Amino acid sequence: MKRKALTIAVKLAMTGALAGALAACGGGGSGSSTSTTDTSSGTSVGAVSGFGSVYVNGTRFATRGSVDSDDGLEREDQLEKGMILKVEGDWDDRGQGRADRISYDDTLRGPISAMSWDAVARTGTLTVLGQSIALDGKTVFRGATPTEISANPQAYRVRVSAWRLDDGSFQASFVGARAIGLDFDDDNEVEIEGVVAGLDTSAETFTINGFPVNYTSAVGDDDFSLDDLADGLVVEVEGRLEGGTIFAEEIDDEDDWFSDGDDDVEITGSIYDFDAASRQFSLNGVTVQVTGGTEFDDLRESNLADGLFVKVEGNVRNGVLVAEEIKGKESDAELDGQVESIDLTNETLMISGVRVQLTGNTLIDDDDNDDDRRSRVQDIQSLQVGDYLEIEGRQRSVDGGSLEAFSIEREDDDDDDDYELEARLDDVGSGSITLMNLEILLGSYSVSGAQIGNEVEVQYRRTSGGQYELTDNVSVDDTSDDNSDD
Numbered sequence: 001m002k003r004k005a006l007t008i009a010v011k012l013a014m015t016g017a018l019a020g021a022l023a024a025c026g027g028g029g030s031g032s033s034t035s036t037t038d039t040s041s042g043t044s045v046g047a048v049s050g051f052g053s054v055y056v057n058g059t060r061f062a063t064r065g066s067v068d069s070d071d072g073l074e075r076e077d078q079l080e081k082g083m084i085l086k087v088e089g090d091w092d093d094r095g096q097g098r099a100d101r102i103s104y105d106d107t108l109r110g111p112i113s114a115m116s117w118d119a120v121a122r123t124g125t126l127t128v129l130g131q132s133i134a135l136d137g138k139t140v141f142r143g144a145t146p147t148e149i150s151a152n153p154q155a156y157r158v159r160v161s162a163w164r165l166d167d168g169s170f171q172a173s174f175v176g177a178r179a180i181g182l183d184f185d186d187d188n189e190v191e192i193e194g195v196v197a198g199l200d201t202s203a204e205t206f207t208i209n210g211f212p213v214n215y216t217s218a219v220g221d222d223d224f225s226l227d228d229l230a231d232g233l234v235v236e237v238e239g240r241l242e243g244g245t246i247f248a249e250e251i252d253d254e255d256d257w258f259s260d261g262d263d264d265v266e267i268t269g270s271i272y273d274f275d276a277a278s279r280q281f282s283l284n285g286v287t288v289q290v291t292g293g294t295e296f297d298d299l300r301e302s303n304l305a306d307g308l309f310v311k312v313e314g315n316v317r318n319g320v321l322v323a324e325e326i327k328g329k330e331s332d333a334e335l336d337g338q339v340e341s342i343d344l345t346n347e348t349l350m351i352s353g354v355r356v357q358l359t360g361n362t363l364i365d366d367d368d369n370d371d372d373r374r375s376r377v378q379d380i381q382s383l384q385v386g387d388y389l390e391i392e393g394r395q396r397s398v399d400g401g402s403l404e405a406f407s408i409e410r411e412d413d414d415d416d417d418d419y420e421l422e423a424r425l426d427d428v429g430s431g432s433i434t435l436m437n438l439e440i441l442l443g444s445y446s447v448s449g450a451q452i453g454n455e456v457e458v459q460y461r462r463t464s465g466g467q468y469e470l471t472d473n474v475s476v477d478d479t480s481d482d483n484s485d486d
Helices: 018-024 146-151 376-381
Strands: 039-051 054-056 059-062 084-092 096-104 108-118 123-128 131-135 140-142 156-164 170-179 189-200 205-208 211-214 234-242 245-253 264-275 280-283 286-289 295-297 309-317 320-328 333-343 348-351 354-357 363-366 388-396 402-411 419-424 432-435 438-441 455-462 468-470 475-478
Touching: 039 059, 039 363, 039 376, 054 084, 059 084, 084 156, 108 131, 108 146, 123 146, 123 156, 146 170, 333 354, 333 402, 348 388, 354 388, 363 376, 419 432, 432 455
Parallel strands: 039 264, 059 096, 131 170, 140 170, 211 245, 286 320, 295 320, 354 402, 363 402, 438 468
Antiparallel strands: 039 054, 039 084, 054 059, 084 096, 108 123, 108 156, 108 189, 123 131, 156 170, 189 205, 189 234, 205 211, 234 245, 264 280, 264 309, 280 286, 309 320, 333 348, 333 388, 333 419, 348 354, 388 402, 419 455, 432 438, 455 468, 455 475
16 A cells, blocks of 8 residues: 655666667667657656566666565566556656666455456456446456456456546456465455545444445554545555455555656546646546646647546646646557568567557557566567457558557457458548558448548458458448547
């Protein structure tokens, strides 16, 4: 539960051959260089996308190997992809950084009461201690697959690293599962985070999203006093689950991610409590202020809305994060296809005719829980020509069109050799369409109603002559391209 202040370290400079370059790359493998490098010093909060040492918010942070945590994690090699970390140190605009310390805190921990999972849409909902947790294709699972868990949810307990949303629900970044009763851990040990409601100081009880908490035997953690408990306060509770009630052992208020000062900060998460009039919103408990000087990347200010996943960079003043830049992190394109070629130097893949660019933000994960790779080098080198991959990311028009990958997941071999692509339509010809520099022949299928700029879904395959052709009619999803930005 403790999130201690971290000290500032010095910037890391990396050189080396292919393996070193792969481990160090954080910005997208363009191969270009500049004479000057901007460096930031402060705190970065985000989910781990890779190791060697740890990648957070697109930066490779070299660490000392230790982790500050009250949840049984002490070493970097105990961390998993998807876990949300707080890192303080220095980083530059080439994606290189160094952290003096990193910290991790479970958001929720306890037995599962229910879970749903749509394997096709890759979305679902997990219920732990009465809390609703949204799942999607970017959620990293360890210990069991989502299909295995949803088949018998009450057989598992989980630790969850998640973003808390405006309605008190959560968006999971990491779910670590284990079967109940199979090891020496106490299955009744739990942790919950949320807003205090229905506080009864006489009975020493309250609820979090309706789930009862009894704090008769609890103590305040760190400098928090139980006398400070109040309805509306966000707290973290650790204790034991008995008869549908959490008997708290430690309670702490939710610490601020950042402190006032001139240090640079960055954080990723989902917007809530958005107020267009004041140009403010909340992000993981942090109030963000938009100003006339705020720059926008991959979105416009008019796109800001509750639920939108963004990265914010700026400075904290009087407890408010004044945004210098807000970058959209929502994916707007998806591709299911087969690896045709790999360029390790530039970290690009050609997948079913689409050029896919890897960056330090790219999460490469397998759907089999046997991911023993502990470096981004191994992640990239594990990809092979012929692999079937599912990719989510952002569509780019640079160099004719490409897909910047946010997440890559390996799939089982697809025997029918059909590919799927969801993206903005770049061109409509008499006999073909073009998306991300990929020309697909229409053949006998219809593109009726589709216009340039539409979001479309296409199913296609590669012909024996090396061309690509539709295997079904084009489906129009959306006519808006307001979020497009290169």
